[in-house]
Amino acid sequence: MEHCLSPHEAKVEQGLLCITDDGAVKQSRVNQMLSHILDQPPRVAVERAKWFTRSFRETEGLPNNLRWALALRTCAENMTVTINTGELIVGQIGSGTRYALIYPELRGGWLTELAEAADREGGKFLLTEEDETCVLEEIVPYWKGRTWHEGYIRQLPEETRRVLWDAADDYACRGVVNALTTQDSALVWALDYEKVLKKGFLAMGQEFQSALEALEARPIPDHMERRAFYRAGVITCSAVVTWAGRYADEAGRLAREERDSARREELLEIARICRRVPAHPAGSFHEALQAVWFANAFSRLEQIVAGQMGLGRIDQYLYPYFKADREKGLLDDDKALELLECLWLNLSRIRRLVPTGSIANYQGYPHFEQACLGGQTPDGRDASNELSYLILQSKKEFPLDFPDMSVRIHSMTPAPFLQKAVEVIKEGTGFPKLYNDEDIVPLLIAKGATYAEALNYTGCGCAEVRVINRETYMTQGSQLNIPSAVEMALRDGYMPRVGGPGERIGLPTGDPSSFSTWADFWSAFLAQLRNMFHHAFVNRSVGDLTKPAFLAAPFQSMLHDLCLEQCLDIHMDQAKFRGGISLGNLFVIGVGTTIDSLAAVKKLVYEDRRITMDELLAALDADFQGYEVIRQLCLNCPKYGNADPYADEIGRALDLEMNALTDAYRNPWGGTDNISYVPVTSHVGLGGYLGATPDGRSAGKSLSEGVSATQGCDVNGPTAVLTSIKYAKNIQMQNHEARLLNIKFTPQLVKGEVGTQALESFIRTWCDMKHWHVQFNIVNRETLLKAQKDPERYRSLLVRVAGFSAHFVELSPALQDEIIARTEHETM
Structure with missing residues (x-):
């Protein structure tokens, strides 16, 4: 087949980091701001943590939501205000071209090792030395003994702690059940931006103040809880307005010093807009974008949600402002694109630290906004x-991996819109990823959403979705290294790369050489799998029960209908919410590796009897060195991803078992978990804990990712991949x-x-x-190999990793x- 480059590859080969060829002139502002953005690694930004810590020293004994509101006010009043050259959308929460905030209230103990982040792969x-000091x-001394992670560890049963965490290090997972619980404040989320744009925070603050005054006049049974919620709302609304006002002041100061008349007018307009929003309802497209950014950035001061705070259905809530400005002649496509790209x-x-x-497990600065x-x-x-269409055009032109962009597809998606999405996909940057309404909407209805709510879902995170104003569950789950259940079934509960000498990680399921049938081995595998899920569920429950004592989110809560109606912080006991959907998640990693390994054991050892169990174990122990014949037998067994019923039936049985396990579990509030097939980059990290596996994979190598086939094993084309995934999915299950x-x-x-x-x-x-x-990678293997050899030349090359590029x-x-190593399909 003739060789050609994707448009993105062609730009990289030419050394371009600009919007488009003619964009170098038409959109010179954004190109100039882009020119040095990749020159240095991101900087650790400590101001948020510093001001939070100072505020928390002064508020001991107050309710958590009130402490959080006061800390946000302290940040709003004291953090450095910076407006960069040429900016039209303003609001930074850290210093430097790229930066990452720290959240010591979560896992503050590891921050003593922060300096090591400068050298890691x-x-x-x-x-900086000043920030390290x-x-x-x-920061670290104050939070010692006060973090959520420490409180969670203290409550974790010893048998679960032993499986999850290294005995010598409470911050080092053991690679079997990777507990994410205290790594983030919350699951993926997107704010109700429409509420921000239509109401403004002054009006919201006045509503909280009126409710507080009415409550003081007529106390009711949950007076103290409601009082704290209303006070936190008043303080938080005021903090947001104060923060925006400081940017208005800074823009005004810069305007007075600016000699260029065009930039002076821009700064004066920025000052006006920052006085207007988000205090008041937005009145223009520019105002709406600025209000969205203020809300998004302020939410990151409050907490870190998994993958950063999403933008939601941006083409829906911004469209009225875009349309109105277009009709008034105040906005054309070029100006709208420039504002979006700002x-x-x-x-x-x-960036995420x-x-x-x-x-x-989180390489390449993953982000999912x-x-x-x-x-x-x-x-x-x-x-x-x-x-x-315009936002898709922006994504086609913008050369960075921001924002993470998704498109919802359904049976009646118009042909021109699908064509535009495909046009952007063909650029080769990995955007946009696609969601399927035909699968997601019915499932959300089955889980308790109304039809209208389900139709209004938004993509969040890697591949997750959220029903804003209805979902209330926020605790992060765990990553389960599913192939480790195969290894433990093969080794009577032991994992050579995990634990000390003689330490059994799993269950004693017996010597596999004594198993006379496939049913015996399958039973041992399921026992190990169920044990892993058990510890993941225990971990989940401990996280649920301890979190309300350590976290609050008054800003996110004031933008959630159910929180407002019931005066409850989003991190409160979920049992107190009425009408919410309480759904958690567990991430299962290496599903393709597991299916292929089980298929090899079943076929080679028990059905065809080409090798004995002892021979297989010897080959695995040697990492196939000296056992190339056995490795080739393993590699040539049926593989998931090829529409092969032999492997896909095993996949279907595995999927059914995992769904049944989650269906039987209830969190402390009566909600259920969901199986999520989202690896980020943990399929690489978790692979390092495993020895060689029966699918022919070498020790320490990556696992399969998502529901994708094992890298290089899907040889019958992409439609066969779809067929396998369809067959291995139990549509009758909801979890x-x-x-x-x-x-x-x-x-x-x-x-x-x-x-x-x-x-x-x-x-x-x-x-x-x-x-x-x-989601798609449109890229040549040769380009990737050249980038490995000459990283400086290819530093702007983007690839789709997992849920992010x-x-x-x-x-x-x-x-x-x-x-x-992923299969490079050359035919449909």
Whole structure:
């Protein structure tokens, strides 16, 4: 097949980091701001943690939501206010071109190792001496013994703690059940931006004040709880307005000093807008974008949600302002694009900082602040509009991996809108990822949402979704290393790479050489799997029960209808919420690796009897060194992802078992968990804890990711991949979500109009088969190999990793190799 480059590859080869060729002139402002954004690793920003700590020293004994509100006010009044050259959308919450906040209330103990982040693979961060001194001498000492992680560890049963955490280090997971619980304040989320745009925080604050005055006049049984909620609302609304006002003051100061008349007028307009929003309702497209950014950024001062705070259905709540300004002649497409790209730039400055021990699971500065487009309206009509197209155009042109962008597809998605989405996918940056209404909407209804609510869902995080104003569950779950259940079934509960000498991690299920039938081995595997799920559920419950004592989120709560109606902080006991949907999640990692390994054991040992169990174990112990014949037998067994009923039936049985386990579990508030197939980059990190596996995988190598086939094993084309996933899914079960699927195509395959039509047809097939999610890498293997050898030349090369895209050269060699190893489909 003829070799060609994707448009993104072509730009990288030319050394371009600009919007478009003609954008160098038309959108010179954004190009100038982009020019040095990748020059240095992100900086650790400590101001948020410093001011939170100082506030918390003064508020001991107050209710948590009130302490959080006062801390937010302290941040709003004291954090550095910066307006960068050329900016039109303002509001920074850290210093530097790119930066990451720290949240010591979660896992503050690991911050003593913060300086190590400057040298680690997969995500470096810079830390100044001054900031390191502040962290070590002021922040860490205060939070010692006060963090959620410490409170959670104290309550965790010893048998679960032993499986989850290293005995010598309470911040080091053991790679079997990777507990994410205290790593984030909350699950993925998106704010109700429409409420911000239509009401403004002055009006919201006045409503809280009136409610507080009425309560004081007539106390009711839950007086103290409501009083704290209303007071926190008053303080938080005032804090947001104060923070925006400081930006108005700074813009005015800069305008007085500015010699360039055009920039002076821009600064005066910025000052006016920051006085207007988010205090008052937005009155223009520019005002609406600024209000959205203030709300999004302020929420990050409050807490870190998994993958950062999402943008929600941005083409829906912004469209009235876009349309009105267009009709008045105040806005054209070029100006709208420039404003959108200024918003994307602000998003791109904020990066996520994870503990050094977790970096293998979160490489490449992952972020998931989804801007969700398309889909349907609450009354069932197609929701795409002119702004949807323009935002897609912006994503086509913008050369960074921000924002994370998704498009909702349904059976009646208009052909022009699908064509526009495909046009952007063909660029080769991994955007947008696609959600399927035909799978997601019925499932949300089955879980308790109304039809209108389900139709109004938004993509959040990697491949998750949220029903804003109805869902209330916030506790993060765990990553389960599913192939480890295979290893423990093969080794009577032991894992050679985990634990000390003679330490059994799993259950004693017996010597596998004594198993006479496949049913015996399957039974041992299920016992190990159930044990893993048991400890994940225990971990979940401890997190649920301890969190209300440590966390609050008055800002997020004031923008949630149920919190407002019932005067409850979003982190309060979920049992107190009436009418909420309480759904958690567990991330299962390495599903393809597990299916292929089980298929190999079943076929080689028990059905065809090509090898004995002892021979298989000897080959695994030797990492297949000296056992190449056995390795080839393992590699040539039936593989998931090829529409092969032999492997897919095992996948279906595994999926049914995992769904049944979660269906039987109830969290302390009566809610259920969902199985999520979202790895981030943990399929690389967790693979390091495993020896060789029966599918032919070598020790320490990456696991499969999402619901995708094992890298390089899907040899019958992408439609066969869809068929396998469809067959292995138990649609009668409700305890699943976020089935993340990566597909990799050569640029040649999707070249030109014929390629566009082929990709559109593939997506329609995916939609008809009712798959949850899909995303694409359109890149040549040769380009990736060249980037490994010459990272400086290819530093702007973007690739789709898992639920996010990242700069390829900022990933570890192991993750780079995993992406290269994915099957490069050359036919549909």
